[in-house]
Structures are given as C-alpha cells and as structure tokens.
Amino acid sequence: MRPALLWEKLAGNRVKCRTCQWYCEINAGKAGVCRKYLNQSGELFNLNYAKISSAAVDPIEKKPLYHFHPGTKVFSLGSWGCNFHCRGCQNWEIACPEDGACLERSREMPPAEAVAAARNSGCGGIAWTYNEPSVWLEYTFESARLAKAKGLYTVYVTNGYASEEHLDAVGPYLDAWRVDVKGFRDDTYQKIGRIPHFEGILSIAERARHKWGMHVEVVTNVIPGINDDDAQISGIAGWIAASLGKDTPWHITRFHPRRQMLDCPATPLETLERAYGHGKAAGLNFVYLGNVPGNCHANTVCPVCGQTAVERSGFYARLVGLEGDRCKYCGTALNIRV
Incomplete structure (x- = not known):
C-alpha cells in the first residue's frame, strides 16, 4: 500500500x-x-502502487495518438481497476477484475524500473493505459516526474474522470491527454459506465489543453442505439472545435461487442461515415476512423493543400510529408508534436 x-x-x-x-x-x-x-x-x-497487470512496447498510433510523436514506440503500462464500470469494456479483465487476488498476482515494477525499461526498449516515452491511469496516481505521478527527467514523453490514455486536483498534480510532468468522450448526454454516460454527469470530463480536457499545454486527442467509440444519434455526435464535434481547437484530432472508432454488451451489434460503417461528416461539418481538420482496417480516413492530410503528411497502415505510420510539425509542401502547421 x-x-x-x-x-x-x-x-x-x-x-x-x-x-x-x-x-x-x-x-x-x-x-x-x-x-x-x-x-x-x-x-x-x-492499493495498486507499482502493481503491473500489463506491459508492452506499442506503436504510439495504437493508443490511438496520431499527432503525437508519430512513428515512435511507447512503453505501455497498465495496472488494475477503473472508476468507470462500462458494460462493454474492452479490457474488463484488468479494469473490472472480479478476483480480489489480482494484486497479489501482479508484477512489481517501481517507477525507476519502468523508466529504465522504456529507455532500454528504444521507446520515446511511457503511456499509462489498458486500465484507467487515474486510479494509481501515486505511481503515475512519480513515474512521470522521473520519465521527464530522463527525456521521455508521457501519456495518459484516460476516460477523463480525474479530478482537477489530480490533473494539476501531474500536469507539469504529463505531455499528452488521450481522452475518451463516450457521449454528450448524462443518460448516455449512465448507460455506458454508471457515471452520473459527463460535463466534468470536458472541463478537465479543456484544462489539460489550455492550462497545462498538453497535446489532446479525443476518441469516441460509437455504439449503436446509445451514442450514435446526430445530436450527440455533432455535439461532441462542435465541442472539440470550439473548446479544444479545430486542429484537435478526433478518432471515431467502431464498437465491437464485449462483456455485457454482446447483444449489441458492431457499428455499421455508414454510421462511422456519418459521424465523420459531422466532424468535418464542425470544421475539424483531422477526423479519423478507427477499428476499421483499410479505411480511407487513416492518413493525416494537410487541410490546406490536400497532400498526405502521414501515411498509415494499421498501426504503422510513414512520415511522407512532414518538415518538423508542418506540411512540407505548403508549410501549414498540422498540430503534430515531434
């Protein structure tokens, strides 16, 4: 403890x-x-300080982060538990473990060991992911502080329900806030994760972006019959454009049935295309479709000249049109951290 x-x-x-x-x-x-x-x-x-359920070297694109050190590897760490109880959780075995002995079965990895493993693996940084990083703040805080001192970047892959105090504690040492926005109504969050109110998730993302200067990317897993209506999808797109900026990447991902939502179908491709249209109508310059292999909305395309800056196939990224953080063809800034 x-x-x-x-x-x-x-x-x-x-x-x-x-x-x-x-x-x-x-x-x-x-x-x-x-x-x-x-x-x-x-x-x-x-209870779960330095208790590791999962550790892997991943492409940063797998988080998904498309505008944050594209093409690099990231050392990904997960522990146990979550402050959501999502019926369709993809990682429910570690996020919602029924077995109370999971902590005893964990591998111990102190912060210094995790940072050393990241550097020895040739990774550009560390991501706290797989389960919700805000439920082991004591570990992520110490690890992020040490990682930054060693020249590594740091990432939260989060549901966004951290408190303001939590964000401000880790803010000086955290570079990227990859946040899920699961819907745009309280009752949607109640259905998905038993969360009474969702507005705080938006305000924390705005604080990460504007107070702490973090790189922010948003993911919405579109679930048929729950958050796929035009009002919610356009609401999320409009909020991103107005509150985070039109260059903020929005990942619209396909739902696949899991856990207690096996009776819900996978998201139709036409629904994702409709959501993509809402994103573009809101003025978002970078809208991506996820969990759809081979789709045409995976590359980063310059919104000014239309040339491809980053080409993607699965989780593999090829930097074909970048000079620093700008389009090499016309010089437009693409909100890419390199």
Missing part, C-alpha cells in the same frame, strides 16, 4: 478521496468506487 496523495479527513474516521470526480467519502475499512483506494483507520491508501 502507498499513502494517497489527494484526500481529506472527515468526522468519524471517514475520509474523502479527491483523486477523481467521484470524490468518494469512504468509511473506515472500506474502499472507494474504483476499489483501489482504501480507508485504513482514518488514513487513505492506494
């Missing part, structure tokens, strides 16, 4: 966790919604 960073004492040996937007008020001997922060005798502890 590790003492938690963000919490406050309440009366009667209760505590309030300030790590994410649940702001759980936890009785002694109990854990919060994520089950990774435990009140032990009136003190809050993190």
Whole structure:
C-alpha cells in the first residue's frame, strides 16, 4: 500500500478521496468506487502502487495518438481497476477484475524500473493505459516526474474522470491527454459506465489543453442505439472545435461487442461515415476512423493543400510529408508534436 496523495479527513474516521470526480467519502475499512483506494483507520491508501497487470512496447498510433510523436514506440503500462464500470469494456479483465487476488498476482515494477525499461526498449516515452491511469496516481505521478527527467514523453490514455486536483498534480510532468468522450448526454454516460454527469470530463480536457499545454486527442467509440444519434455526435464535434481547437484530432472508432454488451451489434460503417461528416461539418481538420482496417480516413492530410503528411497502415505510420510539425509542401502547421 502507498499513502494517497489527494484526500481529506472527515468526522468519524471517514475520509474523502479527491483523486477523481467521484470524490468518494469512504468509511473506515472500506474502499472507494474504483476499489483501489482504501480507508485504513482514518488514513487513505492506494492499493495498486507499482502493481503491473500489463506491459508492452506499442506503436504510439495504437493508443490511438496520431499527432503525437508519430512513428515512435511507447512503453505501455497498465495496472488494475477503473472508476468507470462500462458494460462493454474492452479490457474488463484488468479494469473490472472480479478476483480480489489480482494484486497479489501482479508484477512489481517501481517507477525507476519502468523508466529504465522504456529507455532500454528504444521507446520515446511511457503511456499509462489498458486500465484507467487515474486510479494509481501515486505511481503515475512519480513515474512521470522521473520519465521527464530522463527525456521521455508521457501519456495518459484516460476516460477523463480525474479530478482537477489530480490533473494539476501531474500536469507539469504529463505531455499528452488521450481522452475518451463516450457521449454528450448524462443518460448516455449512465448507460455506458454508471457515471452520473459527463460535463466534468470536458472541463478537465479543456484544462489539460489550455492550462497545462498538453497535446489532446479525443476518441469516441460509437455504439449503436446509445451514442450514435446526430445530436450527440455533432455535439461532441462542435465541442472539440470550439473548446479544444479545430486542429484537435478526433478518432471515431467502431464498437465491437464485449462483456455485457454482446447483444449489441458492431457499428455499421455508414454510421462511422456519418459521424465523420459531422466532424468535418464542425470544421475539424483531422477526423479519423478507427477499428476499421483499410479505411480511407487513416492518413493525416494537410487541410490546406490536400497532400498526405502521414501515411498509415494499421498501426504503422510513414512520415511522407512532414518538415518538423508542418506540411512540407505548403508549410501549414498540422498540430503534430515531434
């Protein structure tokens, strides 16, 4: 166990966790919604510090991040648990483990070891991914601080439900905020992940972008009958354009049935194409389709001259038209961090 960073004492040996937007008020001997922060005798502890469920060397495009150090490798780390309970979670075995012994089965990887592994693997940086990174802040904070000191970039692949205090703690050491926006209504978030309100996810993404200067990319997994209506799709596109900027990449991804949503069909291609149209109508310059092998909306194309800057096949990226962060043909800035 590790003492938690963000919490406050309440009366009667209760505590309030300030790590994410649940702001759980936890009785002694109990854990919060994520089950990774435990009140032990009136003190809050993190249970999964340095507990690794998954580690891999990935293309950065797999996160997906298309405008952040394209073509590089990233050392990807996951632990256990999540503050969402999504019925269709793709990584439910580690995000929502039913077996309480998972922590005992974990590999231990202290921050210094993780940073060394990233450098020895030829990676450009570290991404905390696979499960929700905000449920092991104590580890990601220490690891990000050390990674930055060693010249590595740092990435959260997140549902965006971190608290403002959490974002501000890790903000000086975090380079990219790859955030899911799962819908544009409270009832959609309630259906998908039992989350009562979604607006805080938007405000935290805006804070990451504007206060901390992080590179932000947005992913929306389009689920038939839940978040595929025009009002929500156009709402997300309009918010990205107005609040994050028209050069912010938006990844529209195909849903595949998982876990408790096996009766829901995969997203039709025409639905994704319709969502792509909403993104372009909102003025977004970089809209991508994901989980659709061979689709024509995977390359980065300059919005001014129409030339291809980054060519992609699966998770492989080829930089064919870049000079620094600009189109080599016309000089347009493409919001690409290199």
